[in-house]
Amino acid sequence: MxxxxxxxxxxxxxxxxxxxxxxxxxPVAGTLAERLDQLAREGAEAYDLSDWTDTYGNRVVAELERRTAETLGTEAAAFFPTGTMAQQVALRCWAGRTANRTVAMHPLAHPEQWERDALSQLTGLRVVHPTQAPRMPYDSEVRALREPFGTLALELPLREAGFLLPDWDELTATVAVARERDAVVHFDGARLWECAPHFGRGLPEIAELADSVYVSFYKSLGGLSGAALAGSAEFIEETTTWRHRYGGQLFQQWPAALSALAGLDRELPxxxxxxxxxxxxxxxxxxxxxxxxxxxxxxxxxxxxxxxxxxxxxxxxxxxxxxxxxxxxxxxxxxxxxxxxxxxxxxxxxxxxxxxxxxxxxxxxxxxxxxxxxxxxx
Structure with a gap:
Protein backbone atom coordinates (compact mmCIF):
# COMPACT_ATOMS: atom_id res chain seq x y z
CA MET A 1 0.00 0.00 0.00
CA PRO A 27 5.71 24.11 -3.17
CA VAL A 28 7.83 21.05 -4.04
CA ALA A 29 8.68 21.64 -7.68
CA GLY A 30 11.98 20.23 -8.91
CA THR A 31 14.42 17.48 -8.06
CA LEU A 32 17.05 17.73 -5.34
CA ALA A 33 19.67 18.69 -7.91
CA GLU A 34 17.44 21.37 -9.41
CA ARG A 35 16.61 22.85 -6.03
CA LEU A 36 20.28 22.91 -5.01
CA ASP A 37 21.18 24.70 -8.24
CA GLN A 38 18.40 27.20 -7.65
CA LEU A 39 19.50 27.84 -4.06
CA ALA A 40 23.11 28.45 -5.13
CA ARG A 41 22.03 30.77 -7.93
CA GLU A 42 19.46 32.82 -6.05
CA GLY A 43 21.31 32.64 -2.74
CA ALA A 44 24.34 34.32 -4.29
CA GLU A 45 22.17 37.32 -5.10
CA ALA A 46 20.75 37.52 -1.58
CA TYR A 47 23.77 36.86 0.65
CA ASP A 48 27.56 36.62 0.54
CA LEU A 49 28.20 32.91 -0.04
CA SER A 50 31.85 33.30 0.96
CA ASP A 51 30.65 33.76 4.56
CA TRP A 52 30.70 30.82 6.95
CA THR A 53 27.59 28.76 7.58
CA ASP A 54 25.49 29.56 10.63
CA THR A 55 25.96 27.92 13.99
CA TYR A 56 22.90 27.89 16.25
CA GLY A 57 21.34 30.84 14.51
CA ASN A 58 24.09 33.36 13.80
CA ARG A 59 25.32 34.81 10.47
CA VAL A 60 22.82 34.15 7.67
CA VAL A 61 20.02 33.29 10.13
CA ALA A 62 20.69 36.47 12.08
CA GLU A 63 20.61 38.44 8.83
CA LEU A 64 17.24 36.92 7.98
CA GLU A 65 15.91 37.91 11.41
CA ARG A 66 17.17 41.46 10.88
CA ARG A 67 15.60 41.68 7.41
CA THR A 68 12.31 40.29 8.69
CA ALA A 69 12.07 42.81 11.52
CA GLU A 70 13.00 45.61 9.13
CA THR A 71 10.40 44.53 6.57
CA LEU A 72 7.63 44.27 9.18
CA GLY A 73 8.70 47.38 11.07
CA THR A 74 9.17 45.59 14.40
CA GLU A 75 11.96 45.85 16.94
CA ALA A 76 13.07 42.26 16.54
CA ALA A 77 12.34 38.90 14.95
CA ALA A 78 13.33 35.30 15.71
CA PHE A 79 13.67 32.45 13.22
CA PHE A 80 11.82 29.19 13.96
CA PRO A 81 12.08 25.91 12.05
CA THR A 82 8.27 25.64 11.82
CA GLY A 83 5.28 27.90 12.10
CA THR A 84 3.58 25.40 14.39
CA MET A 85 6.38 25.81 16.92
CA ALA A 86 6.49 29.58 16.48
CA GLN A 87 2.81 30.09 17.21
CA GLN A 88 2.70 27.72 20.15
CA VAL A 89 5.62 29.58 21.69
CA ALA A 90 4.05 32.99 21.06
CA LEU A 91 0.69 32.02 22.55
CA ARG A 92 2.36 30.32 25.50
CA CYS A 93 4.42 33.42 26.24
CA TRP A 94 1.38 35.68 26.04
CA ALA A 95 -0.54 33.38 28.38
CA GLY A 96 2.20 33.83 30.95
CA ARG A 97 2.34 37.59 30.51
CA THR A 98 -1.43 38.10 30.66
CA ALA A 99 -2.01 35.47 33.38
CA ASN A 100 -4.81 34.11 31.19
CA ARG A 101 -4.49 30.79 29.36
CA THR A 102 -7.56 31.30 27.17
CA VAL A 103 -7.01 32.17 23.51
CA ALA A 104 -9.78 33.46 21.26
CA MET A 105 -9.40 32.26 17.67
CA HIS A 106 -11.45 31.04 14.74
CA PRO A 107 -12.30 27.31 14.65
CA LEU A 108 -10.88 27.20 11.11
CA ALA A 109 -7.52 28.62 12.23
CA HIS A 110 -4.42 26.50 11.67
CA PRO A 111 -3.83 25.53 15.35
CA GLU A 112 -7.41 24.27 15.55
CA GLN A 113 -7.38 22.41 12.23
CA TRP A 114 -3.90 21.02 11.69
CA GLU A 115 -1.88 20.74 14.90
CA ARG A 116 -3.47 17.74 16.69
CA ASP A 117 -4.64 19.77 19.69
CA ALA A 118 -1.07 20.86 20.41
CA LEU A 119 -2.16 24.04 22.19
CA SER A 120 -3.97 22.07 24.87
CA GLN A 121 -1.71 19.02 24.89
CA LEU A 122 1.64 20.83 25.05
CA THR A 123 0.88 24.25 26.50
CA GLY A 124 -2.28 23.73 28.55
CA LEU A 125 -4.03 26.55 26.71
CA ARG A 126 -7.74 26.51 25.96
CA VAL A 127 -9.46 28.02 22.95
CA VAL A 128 -12.75 29.88 22.62
CA HIS A 129 -14.35 30.74 19.26
CA PRO A 130 -15.72 34.23 18.62
CA THR A 131 -17.71 32.90 15.64
CA GLN A 132 -18.49 29.70 13.76
CA ALA A 133 -19.09 31.54 10.47
CA PRO A 134 -16.57 30.86 7.68
CA ARG A 135 -15.13 34.39 7.80
CA MET A 136 -13.08 36.60 10.06
CA PRO A 137 -14.75 37.40 13.42
CA TYR A 138 -16.48 40.76 13.71
CA ASP A 139 -15.66 43.19 16.48
CA SER A 140 -19.17 42.69 17.90
CA GLU A 141 -18.53 38.94 18.19
CA VAL A 142 -15.24 39.46 20.00
CA ARG A 143 -16.96 41.92 22.34
CA ALA A 144 -19.76 39.40 23.00
CA LEU A 145 -17.48 36.59 24.19
CA ARG A 146 -18.79 35.67 27.61
CA GLU A 147 -15.50 34.92 29.31
CA PRO A 148 -12.16 36.68 29.60
CA PHE A 149 -9.39 35.77 27.18
CA GLY A 150 -5.76 36.76 27.29
CA THR A 151 -4.97 36.67 23.57
CA LEU A 152 -6.93 37.22 20.39
CA ALA A 153 -5.29 35.33 17.52
CA LEU A 154 -6.31 36.35 14.01
CA GLU A 155 -5.29 34.36 10.93
CA LEU A 156 -4.61 36.73 8.04
CA PRO A 157 -5.79 35.55 5.57
CA LEU A 158 -8.14 32.83 6.84
CA ARG A 159 -7.05 30.02 4.55
CA GLU A 160 -9.75 27.40 5.18
CA ALA A 161 -12.50 29.92 4.38
CA GLY A 162 -10.92 30.82 1.03
CA PHE A 163 -7.96 33.00 2.01
CA LEU A 164 -10.40 35.60 3.31
CA LEU A 165 -9.46 38.97 4.77
CA PRO A 166 -11.57 41.60 6.54
CA ASP A 167 -11.41 45.14 5.26
CA TRP A 168 -9.11 47.55 7.06
CA ASP A 169 -11.80 49.18 9.17
CA GLU A 170 -13.13 45.78 10.25
CA LEU A 171 -9.64 44.62 11.24
CA THR A 172 -8.81 47.75 13.23
CA ALA A 173 -12.19 47.62 14.98
CA THR A 174 -11.69 43.98 15.99
CA VAL A 175 -8.21 44.74 17.32
CA ALA A 176 -9.56 47.73 19.26
CA VAL A 177 -12.19 45.55 20.97
CA ALA A 178 -9.49 43.09 22.06
CA ARG A 179 -7.60 45.98 23.64
CA GLU A 180 -10.78 47.11 25.38
CA ARG A 181 -10.99 43.66 26.90
CA ASP A 182 -7.38 43.85 28.13
CA ALA A 183 -6.21 41.18 25.68
CA VAL A 184 -3.14 41.14 23.47
CA VAL A 185 -3.38 40.52 19.73
CA HIS A 186 -1.36 37.96 17.79
CA PHE A 187 -1.45 37.73 14.00
CA ASP A 188 -1.17 34.29 12.44
CA GLY A 189 0.37 35.88 9.37
CA ALA A 190 1.80 32.85 7.61
CA ARG A 191 0.66 34.59 4.42
CA LEU A 192 0.75 38.15 5.74
CA TRP A 193 3.15 39.05 2.94
CA GLU A 194 0.32 38.95 0.38
CA CYS A 195 -2.22 40.97 2.42
CA ALA A 196 -0.91 44.47 1.74
CA PRO A 197 -2.75 45.03 -1.59
CA HIS A 198 -6.14 44.16 -0.08
CA PHE A 199 -5.66 46.45 2.91
CA GLY A 200 -4.03 49.22 0.90
CA ARG A 201 -1.42 49.46 3.66
CA GLY A 202 2.25 48.60 3.95
CA LEU A 203 3.42 45.62 5.99
CA PRO A 204 4.72 47.74 8.91
CA GLU A 205 1.34 49.44 9.32
CA ILE A 206 -0.42 46.07 9.29
CA ALA A 207 2.04 44.46 11.73
CA GLU A 208 1.83 47.48 14.04
CA LEU A 209 -1.76 46.54 14.92
CA ALA A 210 -0.60 43.35 16.66
CA ASP A 211 1.55 42.65 19.69
CA SER A 212 3.22 39.77 17.84
CA VAL A 213 3.23 38.48 14.28
CA TYR A 214 4.09 35.08 12.83
CA VAL A 215 5.17 34.86 9.20
CA SER A 216 6.13 31.88 7.05
CA PHE A 217 9.02 31.80 4.61
CA TYR A 218 7.86 28.96 2.40
CA LYS A 219 4.33 30.28 1.95
CA SER A 220 4.17 33.25 -0.44
CA LEU A 221 7.97 33.65 -0.57
CA GLY A 222 8.90 30.21 -1.92
CA GLY A 223 11.51 29.38 0.73
CA LEU A 224 12.45 25.84 1.69
CA SER A 225 10.95 26.01 5.17
CA GLY A 226 10.97 28.08 8.31
CA ALA A 227 9.07 30.87 10.01
CA ALA A 228 9.61 33.89 12.22
CA LEU A 229 8.03 35.64 15.15
CA ALA A 230 8.24 39.41 15.15
CA GLY A 231 7.47 41.94 17.86
CA SER A 232 9.13 43.90 20.64
CA ALA A 233 12.74 43.07 21.49
CA GLU A 234 11.76 42.02 25.01
CA PHE A 235 9.04 39.65 23.82
CA ILE A 236 11.17 38.10 21.07
CA GLU A 237 13.98 37.47 23.57
CA GLU A 238 11.52 35.51 25.71
CA THR A 239 10.34 33.47 22.72
CA THR A 240 13.91 32.41 21.91
CA THR A 241 14.14 30.81 25.36
CA TRP A 242 11.07 28.72 24.59
CA ARG A 243 12.37 28.03 21.09
CA HIS A 244 15.34 26.31 22.72
CA ARG A 245 13.08 24.37 25.09
CA TYR A 246 10.94 23.19 22.20
CA GLY A 247 13.99 21.89 20.31
CA GLY A 248 14.06 24.67 17.75
CA GLN A 249 17.65 25.79 18.31
CA LEU A 250 19.04 23.80 15.39
CA PHE A 251 22.77 23.51 14.79
CA GLN A 252 22.62 24.74 11.17
CA GLN A 253 19.70 26.23 9.27
CA TRP A 254 21.47 28.07 6.48
CA PRO A 255 19.63 26.44 3.52
CA ALA A 256 16.23 27.53 4.85
CA ALA A 257 17.50 30.98 5.83
CA LEU A 258 19.25 31.52 2.50
CA SER A 259 16.16 30.54 0.52
CA ALA A 260 14.04 32.86 2.68
CA LEU A 261 16.35 35.80 1.98
CA ALA A 262 16.12 35.01 -1.72
CA GLY A 263 12.33 34.93 -1.43
CA LEU A 264 12.25 38.33 0.26
CA ASP A 265 14.23 39.72 -2.67
CA ARG A 266 12.50 37.83 -5.48
CA GLU A 267 8.87 37.26 -4.48
CA LEU A 268 7.91 39.94 -1.98
CA PRO A 269 8.10 42.85 -4.48
Missing amino acids: AEEHEAVVRRRLAAWTGATRKLSRG RLPEYVARAKEVAEALRAGCTAAGVSWVRIQPEVPHTHQFLVWLPYDAEALTEAAVRTAEETGVALFRIWDHAGLPGIAHTEVLVEEPGLAWSTAEITAAVVDFLSRVR
Whole structure:
Protein backbone atom coordinates (compact mmCIF):
# COMPACT_ATOMS: atom_id res chain seq x y z
CA MET A 1 0.00 0.00 0.00
CA ALA A 2 2.81 2.43 0.88
CA GLU A 3 4.60 1.64 -2.39
CA GLU A 4 1.41 2.24 -4.38
CA HIS A 5 0.89 5.58 -2.67
CA GLU A 6 4.49 6.63 -3.36
CA ALA A 7 4.06 5.69 -7.01
CA VAL A 8 0.96 7.88 -7.23
CA VAL A 9 2.77 10.80 -5.60
CA ARG A 10 5.76 10.47 -7.90
CA ARG A 11 3.55 10.38 -10.98
CA ARG A 12 1.77 13.56 -9.89
CA LEU A 13 5.00 15.37 -9.09
CA ALA A 14 6.49 14.39 -12.45
CA ALA A 15 3.39 15.59 -14.30
CA TRP A 16 3.08 18.92 -12.54
CA THR A 17 6.79 19.69 -12.43
CA GLY A 18 7.18 18.80 -16.10
CA ALA A 19 4.26 20.97 -17.22
CA THR A 20 5.28 23.88 -19.42
CA ARG A 21 2.21 25.99 -18.64
CA LYS A 22 1.13 26.48 -15.04
CA LEU A 23 -0.18 29.15 -12.70
CA SER A 24 2.44 28.65 -9.98
CA ARG A 25 5.72 26.87 -9.39
CA GLY A 26 4.29 24.68 -6.66
CA PRO A 27 5.71 24.11 -3.17
CA VAL A 28 7.83 21.05 -4.04
CA ALA A 29 8.68 21.64 -7.68
CA GLY A 30 11.98 20.23 -8.91
CA THR A 31 14.42 17.48 -8.06
CA LEU A 32 17.05 17.73 -5.34
CA ALA A 33 19.67 18.69 -7.91
CA GLU A 34 17.44 21.37 -9.41
CA ARG A 35 16.61 22.85 -6.03
CA LEU A 36 20.28 22.91 -5.01
CA ASP A 37 21.18 24.70 -8.24
CA GLN A 38 18.40 27.20 -7.65
CA LEU A 39 19.50 27.84 -4.06
CA ALA A 40 23.11 28.45 -5.13
CA ARG A 41 22.03 30.77 -7.93
CA GLU A 42 19.46 32.82 -6.05
CA GLY A 43 21.31 32.64 -2.74
CA ALA A 44 24.34 34.32 -4.29
CA GLU A 45 22.17 37.32 -5.10
CA ALA A 46 20.75 37.52 -1.58
CA TYR A 47 23.77 36.86 0.65
CA ASP A 48 27.56 36.62 0.54
CA LEU A 49 28.20 32.91 -0.04
CA SER A 50 31.85 33.30 0.96
CA ASP A 51 30.65 33.76 4.56
CA TRP A 52 30.70 30.82 6.95
CA THR A 53 27.59 28.76 7.58
CA ASP A 54 25.49 29.56 10.63
CA THR A 55 25.96 27.92 13.99
CA TYR A 56 22.90 27.89 16.25
CA GLY A 57 21.34 30.84 14.51
CA ASN A 58 24.09 33.36 13.80
CA ARG A 59 25.32 34.81 10.47
CA VAL A 60 22.82 34.15 7.67
CA VAL A 61 20.02 33.29 10.13
CA ALA A 62 20.69 36.47 12.08
CA GLU A 63 20.61 38.44 8.83
CA LEU A 64 17.24 36.92 7.98
CA GLU A 65 15.91 37.91 11.41
CA ARG A 66 17.17 41.46 10.88
CA ARG A 67 15.60 41.68 7.41
CA THR A 68 12.31 40.29 8.69
CA ALA A 69 12.07 42.81 11.52
CA GLU A 70 13.00 45.61 9.13
CA THR A 71 10.40 44.53 6.57
CA LEU A 72 7.63 44.27 9.18
CA GLY A 73 8.70 47.38 11.07
CA THR A 74 9.17 45.59 14.40
CA GLU A 75 11.96 45.85 16.94
CA ALA A 76 13.07 42.26 16.54
CA ALA A 77 12.34 38.90 14.95
CA ALA A 78 13.33 35.30 15.71
CA PHE A 79 13.67 32.45 13.22
CA PHE A 80 11.82 29.19 13.96
CA PRO A 81 12.08 25.91 12.05
CA THR A 82 8.27 25.64 11.82
CA GLY A 83 5.28 27.90 12.10
CA THR A 84 3.58 25.40 14.39
CA MET A 85 6.38 25.81 16.92
CA ALA A 86 6.49 29.58 16.48
CA GLN A 87 2.81 30.09 17.21
CA GLN A 88 2.70 27.72 20.15
CA VAL A 89 5.62 29.58 21.69
CA ALA A 90 4.05 32.99 21.06
CA LEU A 91 0.69 32.02 22.55
CA ARG A 92 2.36 30.32 25.50
CA CYS A 93 4.42 33.42 26.24
CA TRP A 94 1.38 35.68 26.04
CA ALA A 95 -0.54 33.38 28.38
CA GLY A 96 2.20 33.83 30.95
CA ARG A 97 2.34 37.59 30.51
CA THR A 98 -1.43 38.10 30.66
CA ALA A 99 -2.01 35.47 33.38
CA ASN A 100 -4.81 34.11 31.19
CA ARG A 101 -4.49 30.79 29.36
CA THR A 102 -7.56 31.30 27.17
CA VAL A 103 -7.01 32.17 23.51
CA ALA A 104 -9.78 33.46 21.26
CA MET A 105 -9.40 32.26 17.67
CA HIS A 106 -11.45 31.04 14.74
CA PRO A 107 -12.30 27.31 14.65
CA LEU A 108 -10.88 27.20 11.11
CA ALA A 109 -7.52 28.62 12.23
CA HIS A 110 -4.42 26.50 11.67
CA PRO A 111 -3.83 25.53 15.35
CA GLU A 112 -7.41 24.27 15.55
CA GLN A 113 -7.38 22.41 12.23
CA TRP A 114 -3.90 21.02 11.69
CA GLU A 115 -1.88 20.74 14.90
CA ARG A 116 -3.47 17.74 16.69
CA ASP A 117 -4.64 19.77 19.69
CA ALA A 118 -1.07 20.86 20.41
CA LEU A 119 -2.16 24.04 22.19
CA SER A 120 -3.97 22.07 24.87
CA GLN A 121 -1.71 19.02 24.89
CA LEU A 122 1.64 20.83 25.05
CA THR A 123 0.88 24.25 26.50
CA GLY A 124 -2.28 23.73 28.55
CA LEU A 125 -4.03 26.55 26.71
CA ARG A 126 -7.74 26.51 25.96
CA VAL A 127 -9.46 28.02 22.95
CA VAL A 128 -12.75 29.88 22.62
CA HIS A 129 -14.35 30.74 19.26
CA PRO A 130 -15.72 34.23 18.62
CA THR A 131 -17.71 32.90 15.64
CA GLN A 132 -18.49 29.70 13.76
CA ALA A 133 -19.09 31.54 10.47
CA PRO A 134 -16.57 30.86 7.68
CA ARG A 135 -15.13 34.39 7.80
CA MET A 136 -13.08 36.60 10.06
CA PRO A 137 -14.75 37.40 13.42
CA TYR A 138 -16.48 40.76 13.71
CA ASP A 139 -15.66 43.19 16.48
CA SER A 140 -19.17 42.69 17.90
CA GLU A 141 -18.53 38.94 18.19
CA VAL A 142 -15.24 39.46 20.00
CA ARG A 143 -16.96 41.92 22.34
CA ALA A 144 -19.76 39.40 23.00
CA LEU A 145 -17.48 36.59 24.19
CA ARG A 146 -18.79 35.67 27.61
CA GLU A 147 -15.50 34.92 29.31
CA PRO A 148 -12.16 36.68 29.60
CA PHE A 149 -9.39 35.77 27.18
CA GLY A 150 -5.76 36.76 27.29
CA THR A 151 -4.97 36.67 23.57
CA LEU A 152 -6.93 37.22 20.39
CA ALA A 153 -5.29 35.33 17.52
CA LEU A 154 -6.31 36.35 14.01
CA GLU A 155 -5.29 34.36 10.93
CA LEU A 156 -4.61 36.73 8.04
CA PRO A 157 -5.79 35.55 5.57
CA LEU A 158 -8.14 32.83 6.84
CA ARG A 159 -7.05 30.02 4.55
CA GLU A 160 -9.75 27.40 5.18
CA ALA A 161 -12.50 29.92 4.38
CA GLY A 162 -10.92 30.82 1.03
CA PHE A 163 -7.96 33.00 2.01
CA LEU A 164 -10.40 35.60 3.31
CA LEU A 165 -9.46 38.97 4.77
CA PRO A 166 -11.57 41.60 6.54
CA ASP A 167 -11.41 45.14 5.26
CA TRP A 168 -9.11 47.55 7.06
CA ASP A 169 -11.80 49.18 9.17
CA GLU A 170 -13.13 45.78 10.25
CA LEU A 171 -9.64 44.62 11.24
CA THR A 172 -8.81 47.75 13.23
CA ALA A 173 -12.19 47.62 14.98
CA THR A 174 -11.69 43.98 15.99
CA VAL A 175 -8.21 44.74 17.32
CA ALA A 176 -9.56 47.73 19.26
CA VAL A 177 -12.19 45.55 20.97
CA ALA A 178 -9.49 43.09 22.06
CA ARG A 179 -7.60 45.98 23.64
CA GLU A 180 -10.78 47.11 25.38
CA ARG A 181 -10.99 43.66 26.90
CA ASP A 182 -7.38 43.85 28.13
CA ALA A 183 -6.21 41.18 25.68
CA VAL A 184 -3.14 41.14 23.47
CA VAL A 185 -3.38 40.52 19.73
CA HIS A 186 -1.36 37.96 17.79
CA PHE A 187 -1.45 37.73 14.00
CA ASP A 188 -1.17 34.29 12.44
CA GLY A 189 0.37 35.88 9.37
CA ALA A 190 1.80 32.85 7.61
CA ARG A 191 0.66 34.59 4.42
CA LEU A 192 0.75 38.15 5.74
CA TRP A 193 3.15 39.05 2.94
CA GLU A 194 0.32 38.95 0.38
CA CYS A 195 -2.22 40.97 2.42
CA ALA A 196 -0.91 44.47 1.74
CA PRO A 197 -2.75 45.03 -1.59
CA HIS A 198 -6.14 44.16 -0.08
CA PHE A 199 -5.66 46.45 2.91
CA GLY A 200 -4.03 49.22 0.90
CA ARG A 201 -1.42 49.46 3.66
CA GLY A 202 2.25 48.60 3.95
CA LEU A 203 3.42 45.62 5.99
CA PRO A 204 4.72 47.74 8.91
CA GLU A 205 1.34 49.44 9.32
CA ILE A 206 -0.42 46.07 9.29
CA ALA A 207 2.04 44.46 11.73
CA GLU A 208 1.83 47.48 14.04
CA LEU A 209 -1.76 46.54 14.92
CA ALA A 210 -0.60 43.35 16.66
CA ASP A 211 1.55 42.65 19.69
CA SER A 212 3.22 39.77 17.84
CA VAL A 213 3.23 38.48 14.28
CA TYR A 214 4.09 35.08 12.83
CA VAL A 215 5.17 34.86 9.20
CA SER A 216 6.13 31.88 7.05
CA PHE A 217 9.02 31.80 4.61
CA TYR A 218 7.86 28.96 2.40
CA LYS A 219 4.33 30.28 1.95
CA SER A 220 4.17 33.25 -0.44
CA LEU A 221 7.97 33.65 -0.57
CA GLY A 222 8.90 30.21 -1.92
CA GLY A 223 11.51 29.38 0.73
CA LEU A 224 12.45 25.84 1.69
CA SER A 225 10.95 26.01 5.17
CA GLY A 226 10.97 28.08 8.31
CA ALA A 227 9.07 30.87 10.01
CA ALA A 228 9.61 33.89 12.22
CA LEU A 229 8.03 35.64 15.15
CA ALA A 230 8.24 39.41 15.15
CA GLY A 231 7.47 41.94 17.86
CA SER A 232 9.13 43.90 20.64
CA ALA A 233 12.74 43.07 21.49
CA GLU A 234 11.76 42.02 25.01
CA PHE A 235 9.04 39.65 23.82
CA ILE A 236 11.17 38.10 21.07
CA GLU A 237 13.98 37.47 23.57
CA GLU A 238 11.52 35.51 25.71
CA THR A 239 10.34 33.47 22.72
CA THR A 240 13.91 32.41 21.91
CA THR A 241 14.14 30.81 25.36
CA TRP A 242 11.07 28.72 24.59
CA ARG A 243 12.37 28.03 21.09
CA HIS A 244 15.34 26.31 22.72
CA ARG A 245 13.08 24.37 25.09
CA TYR A 246 10.94 23.19 22.20
CA GLY A 247 13.99 21.89 20.31
CA GLY A 248 14.06 24.67 17.75
CA GLN A 249 17.65 25.79 18.31
CA LEU A 250 19.04 23.80 15.39
CA PHE A 251 22.77 23.51 14.79
CA GLN A 252 22.62 24.74 11.17
CA GLN A 253 19.70 26.23 9.27
CA TRP A 254 21.47 28.07 6.48
CA PRO A 255 19.63 26.44 3.52
CA ALA A 256 16.23 27.53 4.85
CA ALA A 257 17.50 30.98 5.83
CA LEU A 258 19.25 31.52 2.50
CA SER A 259 16.16 30.54 0.52
CA ALA A 260 14.04 32.86 2.68
CA LEU A 261 16.35 35.80 1.98
CA ALA A 262 16.12 35.01 -1.72
CA GLY A 263 12.33 34.93 -1.43
CA LEU A 264 12.25 38.33 0.26
CA ASP A 265 14.23 39.72 -2.67
CA ARG A 266 12.50 37.83 -5.48
CA GLU A 267 8.87 37.26 -4.48
CA LEU A 268 7.91 39.94 -1.98
CA PRO A 269 8.10 42.85 -4.48
CA ARG A 270 5.98 40.89 -6.99
CA LEU A 271 3.14 39.83 -4.69
CA PRO A 272 0.94 42.84 -5.59
CA GLU A 273 1.25 41.82 -9.23
CA TYR A 274 0.26 38.25 -8.38
CA VAL A 275 -2.74 39.44 -6.37
CA ALA A 276 -3.99 41.55 -9.25
CA ARG A 277 -3.50 38.67 -11.67
CA ALA A 278 -5.40 36.28 -9.39
CA LYS A 279 -8.53 38.37 -9.81
CA GLU A 280 -8.26 37.97 -13.60
CA VAL A 281 -7.53 34.26 -13.32
CA ALA A 282 -10.64 33.74 -11.17
CA GLU A 283 -12.80 35.38 -13.83
CA ALA A 284 -11.18 33.31 -16.59
CA LEU A 285 -11.78 30.09 -14.65
CA ARG A 286 -15.41 30.99 -14.17
CA ALA A 287 -15.77 31.75 -17.88
CA GLY A 288 -14.16 28.43 -18.76
CA CYS A 289 -16.63 26.49 -16.64
CA THR A 290 -19.53 28.31 -18.32
CA ALA A 291 -18.08 27.60 -21.77
CA ALA A 292 -17.73 23.92 -20.86
CA GLY A 293 -21.38 23.72 -19.87
CA VAL A 294 -20.77 23.20 -16.16
CA SER A 295 -23.94 24.30 -14.44
CA TRP A 296 -22.42 25.12 -11.05
CA VAL A 297 -19.03 26.45 -9.96
CA ARG A 298 -18.06 28.36 -6.84
CA ILE A 299 -15.01 30.59 -6.55
CA GLN A 300 -14.33 31.69 -3.00
CA PRO A 301 -14.11 34.58 -2.59
CA GLU A 302 -15.75 35.74 -5.83
CA VAL A 303 -13.03 38.38 -6.12
CA PRO A 304 -9.84 36.97 -4.53
CA HIS A 305 -8.40 38.93 -1.60
CA THR A 306 -4.88 37.58 -2.13
CA HIS A 307 -3.16 35.58 -4.87
CA GLN A 308 -4.84 32.41 -3.61
CA PHE A 309 -8.47 31.31 -3.66
CA LEU A 310 -10.72 28.22 -3.65
CA VAL A 311 -12.55 26.64 -6.58
CA TRP A 312 -15.49 24.25 -6.02
CA LEU A 313 -16.86 21.95 -8.75
CA PRO A 314 -19.66 19.33 -8.79
CA TYR A 315 -17.43 16.32 -9.42
CA ASP A 316 -15.69 13.62 -7.42
CA ALA A 317 -12.32 14.72 -6.00
CA GLU A 318 -10.42 11.70 -7.34
CA ALA A 319 -11.84 12.25 -10.83
CA LEU A 320 -10.77 15.91 -10.80
CA THR A 321 -7.28 15.13 -9.52
CA GLU A 322 -6.82 12.42 -12.15
CA ALA A 323 -7.99 14.82 -14.86
CA ALA A 324 -5.46 17.39 -13.63
CA VAL A 325 -2.64 14.83 -13.82
CA ARG A 326 -3.68 13.58 -17.27
CA THR A 327 -3.97 17.12 -18.60
CA ALA A 328 -0.44 17.90 -17.43
CA GLU A 329 0.93 14.65 -18.86
CA GLU A 330 -0.81 14.93 -22.23
CA THR A 331 -0.76 18.67 -22.90
CA GLY A 332 1.87 20.15 -20.57
CA VAL A 333 -0.78 22.37 -18.97
CA ALA A 334 -1.22 22.33 -15.18
CA LEU A 335 -4.11 24.51 -14.05
CA PHE A 336 -5.01 22.51 -10.94
CA ARG A 337 -3.39 20.02 -8.59
CA ILE A 338 -4.97 18.10 -5.73
CA TRP A 339 -8.74 18.24 -5.25
CA ASP A 340 -10.37 17.43 -1.90
CA HIS A 341 -13.84 16.27 -0.93
CA ALA A 342 -16.04 19.04 0.39
CA GLY A 343 -17.93 16.90 2.88
CA LEU A 344 -20.74 16.29 0.42
CA PRO A 345 -20.84 13.55 -2.24
CA GLY A 346 -20.04 14.75 -5.73
CA ILE A 347 -18.54 18.10 -4.72
CA ALA A 348 -14.83 18.89 -4.42
CA HIS A 349 -12.59 21.91 -4.05
CA THR A 350 -9.00 22.89 -4.71
CA GLU A 351 -6.72 25.79 -3.89
CA VAL A 352 -5.49 27.95 -6.76
CA LEU A 353 -2.23 29.84 -6.34
CA VAL A 354 -1.11 32.46 -8.88
CA GLU A 355 2.60 33.24 -9.08
CA GLU A 356 5.09 34.32 -11.74
CA PRO A 357 4.23 31.51 -14.23
CA GLY A 358 0.61 32.63 -14.20
CA LEU A 359 1.52 36.07 -15.52
CA ALA A 360 2.38 34.66 -18.95
CA TRP A 361 -1.14 33.38 -19.71
CA SER A 362 -3.82 35.40 -21.45
CA THR A 363 -7.29 35.12 -19.96
CA ALA A 364 -8.47 33.48 -23.19
CA GLU A 365 -5.80 30.79 -22.81
CA ILE A 366 -6.86 30.10 -19.24
CA THR A 367 -10.51 29.84 -20.27
CA ALA A 368 -9.62 27.41 -23.06
CA ALA A 369 -7.50 25.34 -20.69
CA VAL A 370 -10.43 25.01 -18.28
CA VAL A 371 -12.63 23.71 -21.09
CA ASP A 372 -9.98 21.15 -22.04
CA PHE A 373 -9.49 20.10 -18.41
CA LEU A 374 -13.20 19.55 -17.85
CA SER A 375 -13.45 17.46 -21.00
CA ARG A 376 -11.09 14.97 -19.31
CA VAL A 377 -13.09 14.61 -16.11
CA ARG A 378 -14.57 11.11 -15.92
